[in-house]
Amino acid sequence: MSLGAPGRERPTLESVATRAGVSRATASRVVNGSPTVAPHIREAVLRAVADLGYVPNQAARSLVTQRTNSIALVLTESAGRVFSDDPFFPSIVQGASQELDAAGKQLVLMMVNSGASHERVEQYTISGHVDGVMVASMHGVDPLPGTLARMGIPVVVNGRPMGHTSVPYVDADNENGARLAVRHLLDTGRRRIATIAGPQDMTAGIDRLNGYRAELRDSDRRSIIAIGDFTRQSGIAAMRQLLADDPGLDAVFAASDLMADGAMRALRQAGRRVPDDVAVVGFDDNEFARYTEPPLTTVRQPIVDLGRTMARQLLRLAAGETIEPATVLPTELVVRESA
Amino acid sequence: MSLGAPGRERPTLESVATRAGVSRATASRVVNGSPTVAPHIREAVLRAVADLGYVPNQAARSLVTQRTNSIALVLTESAGRVFSDDPFFPSIVQGASQELDAAGKQLVLMMVNSGASHERVEQYTISGHVDGVMVASMHGVDPLPGTLARMGIPVVVNGRPMGHTSVPYVDADNENGARLAVRHLLDTGRRRIATIAGPQDMTAGIDRLNGYRAELRDSDRRSIIAIGDFTRQSGIAAMRQLLADDPGLDAVFAASDLMADGAMRALRQAGRRVPDDVAVVGFDDNEFARYTEPPLTTVRQPIVDLGRTMARQLLRLAAGETIEPATVLPTELVVRESA
DNA sequence: ACCACCTGTGAGAGCGCTCTCACCTCGGTG
DNA sequence: CACCGAGGTGAGAGCGCTCTCACAGGTGGT
Structure with missing residues (x-):
């Protein structure tokens, strides 16, 4: 038993060449699609390849070409x-x-x-x-x-x-995505817009927060910030904190869909309706964003x-x-x- | 430019051997941890390896060992x-x-x-x-x-x-998992237990359905079946169909958490409360199962x-x-x- | 008729490594 | 003191492939 691999020996280029009656070099040319091979020879080699079920040994190839694919x-x-x-x-x-x-x-x-x-x-x-x-x-x-x-x-x-x-x-484009989200909230009449930012040791988190800040600054509004780590659980916690910090907020931009979902749960538990009392925008457009209640408005990034x-x-x-x-x-x- | 890789030549076993003043064979022994090498020689080789930053060429190694790791x-x-x-x-x-x-x-x-x-x-x-x-x-x-x-x-x-x-x-153990789910529903007093089965061209789908059937049969209850494809969307559709087929059902076992989630949505839309009117059990124990509303009772499989x-x-x-x-x-x- | 030239093919040299085998040097044994 | 075996080392044969180079044969120009 043991050795596992029965089946006959794997054919080599050499055996293909022999069977086709050509040299190894020519067989190699055919296998690699070189144009400088006479049609009938190419045929013969291809037939040998098919008959033998030849597949080039990648290790040998890599050894000489220095590439591995x-x-x-x-x-x-x-x-x-x-x-x-x-x-x-x-x-x-x-x-x-x-x-x-x-x-x-x-x-x-x-x-x-x-x-x-x-x-x-x-x-x-x-x-x-x-x-x-x-x-x-x-x-x-x-x-x-x-x-x-x-x-x-x-x-x-x-x-x-x-x-x-x-x-x-x-x-x-994280920053602009965040700006789009905030602008939408502003455009729909929201006044006190908070954000649940992503981790600040990742540029995705930083850039989205920057976008949020920049857009609010442009329209002279104050920022209200809590930090999460992109997970649902952190979204819940952050939302609670935001509500404690500023009970009058009427919108939240979360830097991930998961956090947005967490935020919506926290809002519901706090008796706030979405979007009537508080509007929520996420980031990602994950598949499940279509299935949250209510369905999530979000910034789509083409992952x-x-x-x-x-x-x-x-x-x-x-x-x-x-x-x-x-x-x-x-x-x-x-x-x-x-x- | 082009060639991409600057940096000096990659050191080979040969160069390590030369630097350590031994043969290639001995260098190879050291690199591969053979025990039959004198300590001071091993030292010398290891030093050469470190000095040169030698890393074995995998292609060459595979070529001879016939294994690729x-x-x-x-x-x-x-x-x-x-x-x-x-x-x-x-x-x-x-x-x-x-x-x-x-x-x-x-x-x-x-x-x-x-x-x-x-x-x-x-x-x-x-x-x-x-x-x-x-x-x-x-x-x-x-x-x-x-x-x-x-x-x-x-x-x-x-x-x-x-x-x-x-x-x-x-x-x-798909079949037994399904049995556990159904038994739980029976034990908690449910009488008309439906299932949203998985695709019947996959054994996971088949086996879970079998488990459902077997457990119901053991307790002399009728089965009520709809087929989904494990997705949330299919769970919604299947649940609607089940409700149409048998409005009096009081429990559903879905063969995936996603379908269970879909089922709960469909139930809510149909004005049924979960679990008061209809109990729902899923299969998988995905992360989000903890976050559905209400949190999903489900069969955990150790993926x-x-x-x-x-x-x-x-x-x-x-x-x-x-x-x-x-x-x-x-x-x-x-x-x-x-x- | 000769030479330059192009095209298609084969011979052979490695790529970097492992592993068998032969060899050498000891220490221990009869 | 000759002999054996064990332990340690090196020489060298490939693993299967690509690619350079030389060469054979045919073509066209002068």
Whole structure:
């Protein structure tokens, strides 16, 4: 038993060549689509390939070409939060996967939790396992992307990095999205508009808060702020705090749909009606936003597209092209019933 | 510009050996932790490794060892549904990733949509890119796992496959979970218990329906059935149909939390109170089940653990061990307020 | 008729690593 | 004191592929 793999030996290029009556070099040319092969020879080789069920050995190929056709996606976040209720990472994965598939590249997923495993990622990357790395980092100043880039590995990150790295990034227009939300609240006659901001060690949290502040400032209104961490639970807590701080508020902009949902629960428990007493706007436009009660007005950010764009940029970078240091995708307001 | 990678040449084993004043063979021994190396030599080699920043080239290593240290996770489902609101796949990924990380293996994610891309997966797998494959297939009779297994590639699938393959699988105890749900409803005095079943081309859907039926049969009650596809939307539609079919029903067991949530909405719209008029039990125990109104009583299935177990079994299989053809993880009832 | 040239093909040198095997040096044994 | 075995080390043969280079044969110009 043990060895597991029965089946006959895997055919090699050599065996294909022999069967087709050509040299290994020519067989290789056919397999790799070189144009300098006579039609009848190409035919013969292709037939041999089919007969034998030949598939090139990727390791051998990588060894000589120095390329692997795979791309790593590094998800740095406590594993628990990466994949909970929040479809953010899954959507990034989906987008990246689509784009890589189309380019015939494979996606290698790496989840990084502790700082210790950073080294693991570096080792893995250097060991020539991948042609490039996408980093969907969330928190603070993550040294990983910079380190990899300095080693000469193509890197693209998701979300504007904090600090001042020169690593190219892809992000949604968080600030403008927040402005759109607040403007909508202002336009619909709301006067005391609070916000439940995201974590302030992430640019997504910071930028959305900035947008909120900027838009209010432009219309001479005071800001009322509580901080959450994008989760529903934190939205509940933040909303309670806001109500305590300013019972007269008539609108809330939450920096995530999950927090907006939490806020609506807290409001309901406090006897406030949405949107009659308090209007609520979220951020993300997750699938469930259509199903909250009332359905959530929110700022849509194209997460899948973010993943796709990140992959596309990385592929260009890995191909030796020069890419824009920043790609910012537009956000838009989706008006439903909560505001 | 172009070539992208500046930085000096990557050091090879040869350069490490030279610097340490030993042969390549000995350097290799040290790097791979062979015990038959004199301490002072080992020291010298390790120093050279550190000085040079040597990292073994994975392609070269794979070429000779015929192993790659990576494992594929194939997700076969329309991409849209794989990563929407449903944390099923993300949780599987999380579990598998944890286990593989611990074993020093890498996770290669492949999303398969059309039947056409099955061939892509086969090619990729055969090309020696991975040491084994986990298939999280959802629908009907998927030929992929069988095909791979026949090629001598270690395969483990998630969820009992339909048809009669001999591919080992890992699954939750769907039938008993359903029985637990129905028994709870019976125990709490419900008389007319309906179910919103999952898709009947998936064993998860079938087995849960079977459990429902079996438990009702044991207590001589009639079954009232509607079929959904695990999504919230289908839960809404199914609930409406059930209400039309049997307005007197006083309980519903939904085969997914999403459908249970949909059912509760439909019930509310129909003016029924939960749980006073109609009790609702879900299946999954997704994160949001704690946040529905009222909080959802549901059958918990250990999805992350499913992913972990799948990975563990696959690793054993790939290591040449014999593994159980089926591993069934227990489900348990989580009582909240909806029933 | 000769030479320059282009096209298609094959020979062969590695890519960086692992692993078998032979070898060498001891310490212990008969 | 010859012999054996164990422990430690090095030489070298590949793993399967790509790619450079040389070469064979045919074409066209002079």
